[in-house]
Amino acid sequence: xxxxxxxxxxxxxxxxxxxxxxxxxxxxxxxxxxxxxxxxxxxxxxxxxxxxxxxxxxxxxxxxxxxxxxxxxxxxxxxxxxxxxxxxxxxxxxxxxxxxxxxxxxxxxxxxxxxxxxxxxxxxxxxxxxxxxxxxxxxxxxxxxxxxxxxxxxxxxxxxxxxxxxxxxxxxxxxxxxxxxxxxxxxxxxxxxxxxxxxxxxxxxxxxxxxxxxxxxxxxxxxxxxxxxxxxxxxxxxxxxxxxxxxxx
Amino acid sequence: xxxxxxxxxxxxxxxxxxxxxxxxxxxxxxxxxxxxxxxxxxxxxxxxxxxxxxxxxxxxxxxxxxxxxxxxxxxxxxxxxxxxxxxxxxxxxxxxxxxxxxxxxxxxxxxxxxxxxxxxxxxxxxxxxxxxxxxxxxxxxxxxxxxxxxxxxxxxxxxxxxxxxxxxxxxxxxxxxxxxxxxxxxxxxxxxxxxxxxxxxxxxxxxxxxxxxxxxxxxxxxxxxxxxxxxxxxxxxxxxxxxxxxxxxxxxxxxxxxxxxxxxxxxxxxxxxxxxxxxxxxxxxxxxxxxxxxxxxxxxxxxxxxxxxxxxxxxxxxxxxxxxxxxxxxxxxxxxxxxxxxxxxxxxxxxxxxxxxxxxxxxxxxxxxxxxxxxxxxxxxxxxxxxxxxxxxxxxxxxxxxxxxxxxxxxxxxxxxxxxxxxxxxxxxxxxxxxxxxxxxxxxxxxxxxxxxxxxxxxxxxxxxxxxxxxxxxxxxxxxxxxxxxxxxxxxxxxxxxxxxxxxxxxxxxxxxxxxxxxxxxxxxxxxxxxxxxxxxxxxxxxxx
Numbered sequence: 001x002x003x004x005x006x007x008x009x010x011x012x013x014x015x016x017x018x019x020x021x022x023x024x025x026x027x028x029x030x031x032x033x034x035x036x037x038x039x040x041x042x043x044x045x046x047x048x049x050x051x052x053x054x055x056x057x058x059x060x061x062x063x064x065x066x067x068x069x070x071x072x073x074x075x076x077x078x079x080x081x082x083x084x085x086x087x088x089x090x091x092x093x094x095x096x097x098x099x100x101x102x103x104x105x106x107x108x109x110x111x112x113x114x115x116x117x118x119x120x121x122x123x124x125x126x127x128x129x130x131x132x133x134x135x136x137x138x139x140x141x142x143x144x145x146x147x148x149x150x151x152x153x154x155x156x157x158x159x160x161x162x163x164x165x166x167x168x169x170x171x172x173x174x175x176x177x178x179x180x181x182x183x184x185x186x187x188x189x190x191x192x193x194x195x196x197x198x199x200x201x202x203x204x205x206x207x208x209x210x211x212x213x214x215x216x217x218x219x220x221x222x223x224x225x226x227x228x229x230x231x232x233x234x235x236x237x238x239x240x241x242x243x244x245x246x247x248x249x
Numbered sequence: 250x251x252x253x254x255x256x257x258x259x260x261x262x263x264x265x266x267x268x269x270x271x272x273x274x275x276x277x278x279x280x281x282x283x284x285x286x287x288x289x290x291x292x293x294x295x296x297x298x299x300x301x302x303x304x305x306x307x308x309x310x311x312x313x314x315x316x317x318x319x320x321x322x323x324x325x326x327x328x329x330x331x332x333x334x335x336x337x338x339x340x341x342x343x344x345x346x347x348x349x350x351x352x353x354x355x356x357x358x359x360x361x362x363x364x365x366x367x368x369x370x371x372x373x374x375x376x377x378x379x380x381x382x383x384x385x386x387x388x389x390x391x392x393x394x395x396x397x398x399x400x401x402x403x404x405x406x407x408x409x410x411x412x413x414x415x416x417x418x419x420x421x422x423x424x425x426x427x428x429x430x431x432x433x434x435x436x437x438x439x440x441x442x443x444x445x446x447x448x449x450x451x452x453x454x455x456x457x458x459x460x461x462x463x464x465x466x467x468x469x470x471x472x473x474x475x476x477x478x479x480x481x482x483x484x485x486x487x488x489x490x491x492x493x494x495x496x497x498x499x500x501x502x503x504x505x506x507x508x509x510x511x512x513x514x515x516x517x518x519x520x521x522x523x524x525x526x527x528x529x530x531x532x533x534x535x536x537x538x539x540x541x542x543x544x545x546x547x548x549x550x551x552x553x554x555x556x557x558x559x560x561x562x563x564x565x566x567x568x569x570x571x572x573x574x575x576x577x578x579x580x581x582x583x584x585x586x587x588x589x590x591x592x593x594x595x596x597x598x599x600x601x602x603x604x605x606x607x608x609x610x611x612x613x614x615x616x617x618x619x620x621x622x623x624x625x626x627x628x629x630x631x632x633x634x635x636x637x638x639x640x641x642x643x644x645x646x647x648x649x650x651x652x653x654x655x656x657x658x659x660x661x662x663x664x665x666x667x668x669x670x671x672x673x674x675x676x677x678x679x680x681x682x683x684x685x686x687x688x689x690x691x692x693x694x695x696x697x698x699x700x701x702x703x704x705x706x707x708x709x710x711x712x713x714x715x716x717x718x719x720x721x722x723x724x725x726x727x728x729x730x731x732x733x734x735x736x737x738x739x740x741x742x743x744x745x746x747x748x749x750x751x752x753x754x755x756x757x758x759x760x761x762x763x764x765x766x767x768x769x770x771x772x773x774x775x776x777x778x779x780x781x782x783x784x785x786x787x788x789x790x791x792x793x794x
């Protein structure tokens with residue numbers, strides 16, 4: 001069984017994003033970038049499937065700029081077998097990514113695609129669902145547990161009311177939630193070995209896909225700064241302020 | 250040490266630390282010995298993540314290392330165009346006249362204002378192009394020694410829990426074995442410190458003396474930005490017995506690097522370098538530049554100020570010390586990048602020669618240093634920093650003027666550093682308390698909101714990397730005598746004295762640590778040992794820093 005794992009290069013989760021002075025977007029020049037944390041969980045799950053003898057090959061894929069190679073190398077160091085970079089300078093959107101992945105699915109014929117449930121930069125939470133729609137494959141999103149047996153994937157999903165378990169016929173799409181697993185470190189010996197693993201580079205045009213953005217960003221602003229709290233003298237004062245200033249009662 | 254076997258990899262040369270010295274050494278090695286395998290490890294999550302400097306750099310060493318640095322796109326984009334040295338009183342600033350003659354070391358013509366982190370990122374790209382293997386995110390945690398010779402380093406284990414036991418995602422460290430190992434850890438390197446003890450490298454030299462640099466990166470309104478402006482100050486808010494001063498550099502796209510250095514031989518236990526740095530921004534000579542701007546990054550790092558008198562023996566069987574790990578900073582120039590790079594290049598030349606001849610110790614490094622402009626330069630300024638320690642701020646300034654104008658650095662005497670920085674602190678009862686203004690949240694800030702802007706992170710579940718050797722000593726020395734000076738000199742709020750009314754104890758918030766090493770230096774009883782935390786931990790200084 002082959003598993004395809006798309007990974008995205010995003011601003012590192014430790015970094016406080018800074019809005020550009022002209023309000024057109026978030027500053028990424030000179031900012032530390034890393035693999036989207038939910039994608040790390042997806043890679044970990046795929047590698048565990050391989051270690052259990054369920055998956056035979058794990059292919060990591062990323063769509064983006066040249067430096068996305070580094071993100072793919074991390075996936076390789078974690079245990080993916082090979083990597084594909086679809087090289088583009090365009091800031092890709094979920095639909096463009098889903099279309100590209102659909103073309104790669106046609107090329108690679110995986111039995112399972114595991115994605116992060118969303119990327120921490122744009123928080124879209126759409127690519128996995130769109131890919132399922134485009135392929136007409138079953139999907140198990142927000143997975144906190146995944147079992148593969150007899151050509152079916154059993155996915156435990158984190159939903160508002162609790163946990164929901166669905167059974168999907170393979171091939172299928174799974175998107176990883178936070179509690180699916182705890183990703184391993186890319187150890188130094190494995191990072192060294194990953195340098196020798198194969199990495200293929202394609203252009204969107206090679207796959208016949210148009211990734212031109214369709215969304216327009218109107219403006220990007222930082223959230224307003226939190227105001228300092230105040231101390232009130234009495235309960236009556238509190239009630240009065242809640243009524244007059246906060247207008248909540 | 251661990252029951253899990255460590256993997257091993259062999260190289261010709263392993264370099265510990267991805268700053269200017271380590272990267273310059275790596276580049277020079279591959280230039281001289283294109284077949285040598287060179288591996289560089291860096292504890293920061295990426296190259297540049299732990300690099301903190303002003304920085305105005307002199308391109309002399311870079312010119313020698315990569316003469317075509319301009320064509321290669323080195324990020325030296327803002328030449329220095331204007332400079333001023335101000336003497337501050339509480340409300341006024343006086344520019345030192347004839348700066349060129351009184352303080353010739355401060356002449357910055359031909360120098361560039363840079364982000365040293367960005368320069369290192371660029372140097373790393375050059376090194377990788379030459380075939381150097383660079384692995385950020387891995388700390389050199391252990392020295393490998395066999396038969397009296399250093400044979401490499403081991404990286405730290407990953408995934409060890411707070412209790413010291415391996416966790417679910419435990420990954421053992423790796424042994425990087427090498428014919429030669431260069432230690433380029435920067436000021437007060439944790440392995441360098443052990444090497445000094447193992448090989449008695451400090452025998453016969455003065456104690457090292459240090460400074461703590463605290464820096465902020467600001468983005469300011471365009472109409473106040475004067476790219477190329479370099480402004481330094483001394484005097485207020487420090488007293489005459491405390492060495493230090495501020496810098497402000499305008500560079501890049503409306504960026505301002507602002508920072509403050511305090512000599513860690515300061516005597517007053519109530520002094521807080523962080524708060525001095527904050528309140529200095531309110532001085533009329535600085536304030537206007539910050540109004541309407543926003544602070545975008547923060548960090549701190551100790552630096553070596555001892556100069557020539559404090560440089561230890563540089564080599565030992567199997568390796569050498571380079572850069573600020575050895576202490577090559579030129580204090581009056583306030584520059585150490587060019588000297589660090591030069592020392593790395595000279596060590597690389599010595600290692601290349603030793604590889605040929607098969608010698609265990611790259612001993613020609615010492616001779617090469619002594620014959621180079623690096624030694625000449627440090628020799629000429631050797632008396633200036635100790636003069637400040639001896640004669641105070643005003644007397645030191647006078648001495649340095651005389652040294653520069655009349656003696657031209659050729660004084661027949663050498664002033665020595667008489668004390669280590671941990672010996673100079675005076676007790677809480679003797680020291681005069683200092684009242685610092687409250688932060689206004691616009692120009693001045695508190696420690697925690699500052700640490701937040703250093704993007705510091707450490708994996709939470711890991712052993713505390715600040716080892717207090719004897720916990721009882723904290724109460725009897727640090728608290729009873731000095732009233733917890735670590736809570737004031739630490740720029741990252743790592744140390745807190747809690748329950749001070751009942752049973753005072755020290756709380757260590759190791760996760761905040763920005764790896765400045767000040768506690769390892771200044772703790773009065775030398776009771777704090779800074780060791781490397783899990784790799785990739787620590788600050789994540791952004792581009793521009």
